[in-house]
Amino acid sequence: MTEEPEERSTLRRWAFPVFGVLGAMLCLWVWASVVAVQEGADVRAAGQQYTAMRDDGAPWRVTSFQPGRNAEVHIEVRRRGPIPVSITDVPDVTAGPPRESYCGWWPEQVLVDGVDLADHDTPIPLARTDTTELVLSGRYLGGPGCLDEGRVGGRRAVFIDISILGAPKRVRVELPVRMTWSNDPAASVQRLEERPVAPRVGTSP
Numbered sequence: 001m002t003e004e005p006e007e008r009s010t011l012r013r014w015a016f017p018v019f020g021v022l023g024a025m026l027c028l029w030v031w032a033s034v035v036a037v038q039e040g041a042d043v044r045a046a047g048q049q050y051t052a053m054r055d056d057g058a059p060w061r062v063t064s065f066q067p068g069r070n071a072e073v074h075i076e077v078r079r080r081g082p083i084p085v086s087i088t089d090v091p092d093v094t095a096g097p098p099r100e101s102y103c104g105w106w107p108e109q110v111l112v113d114g115v116d117l118a119d120h121d122t123p124i125p126l127a128r129t130d131t132t133e134l135v136l137s138g139r140y141l142g143g144p145g146c147l148d149e150g151r152v153g154g155r156r157a158v159f160i161d162i163s164i165l166g167a168p169k170r171v172r173v174e175l176p177v178r179m180t181w182s183n184d185p186a187a188s189v190q191r192l193e194e195r196p197v198a199p200r201v202g203t204s205p
Contacts, residue, residue: 032081032164033171037131041176045071048185052192058178060154062188063105065181067142071105073158073179076131086123087112088168089161090136103142104153105181111135123163140181147181152188154180 043049047064054060063071079085090110097106110117112124113133126132136158147153157174182188 032079032083032085032162032169034077034085034087034126034160034162034173035080036075036077036173036176038176040074040076040131040133042074043071043177043179044074045069050185050189052180052189054192054197056197058156058174058176060178060180060192062152062180062182062185062192064185065104065140065147065153065183067140067144067146069140071138071140071179071181073107073136073155073175073177075134075136075173075175075177077126077134077173078131079126079128083164084125084128086125086163087117087132087160088123088163090117091159091161091170093118093136097141101142101146103146105138105140105155105179107136107138107158109137111137147183149183150187150191152180152182152192154178 043061043063045063046069047066049064050062052060052062090107093107093110096108111134115124117124155175156178157172159170160173161168161170163169180188180192
């Protein structure tokens with residue numbers, strides 16, 4: 001009769017540390033991510049380029065939109081948290097544009113420290129302390145006249161698929177320099193600087 005209570009007591013003593021460890025690992029997994037750093041961020045494209053400083057505190061690089069022309073986004077990223085993190089995919093690159101009639105810039109290749117992610121069958125681990133360079137290379141897509149005069153397109157972030165101790169996770173990485181395009185970059189800069197990123201209450205977007 002006394003063995004059963006003792007067994008239950010032993011299970012309780014083991015349960016607390018086990019659940020504590022599992023809870024800590026879950027918290028670390030949730031916290032683990034990939035974040036961009038300001039240093040090394042750049043947008044490179046042929047043609048006119050202007051920079052608008054907006055109320056979100058980030059520079060918006062306005063490039064000249066021309067279908068077929070290449071443009072690149074360069075960012076330095078680091079892993080967040082002590083758990084090893086590896087990059088497995090950039091879903092936008094793998095899936096391609098959401099529709100055939102897409103009008104704007106779309107990434108078609110991602111380099112991780114100069115290595116094409118598509119050529120890797122295994123995830124690419126991020127360094128424990130150093131940053132890693134990501135280069136998103138793509139083209140402006142769309143037929144002639146698909147971007148209306150005065151309209152501005154842009155990309156603030158990129159989604160990256162990562163592996164944390166073998167468990168997959170998709171994270172959103174903010175671009176320190178926003179990729180933006182327009183038929184008239186010079187005129188678009190003033191409009192961007194005057195227009196809030198998050199429209200204020202009572203104003204039109």
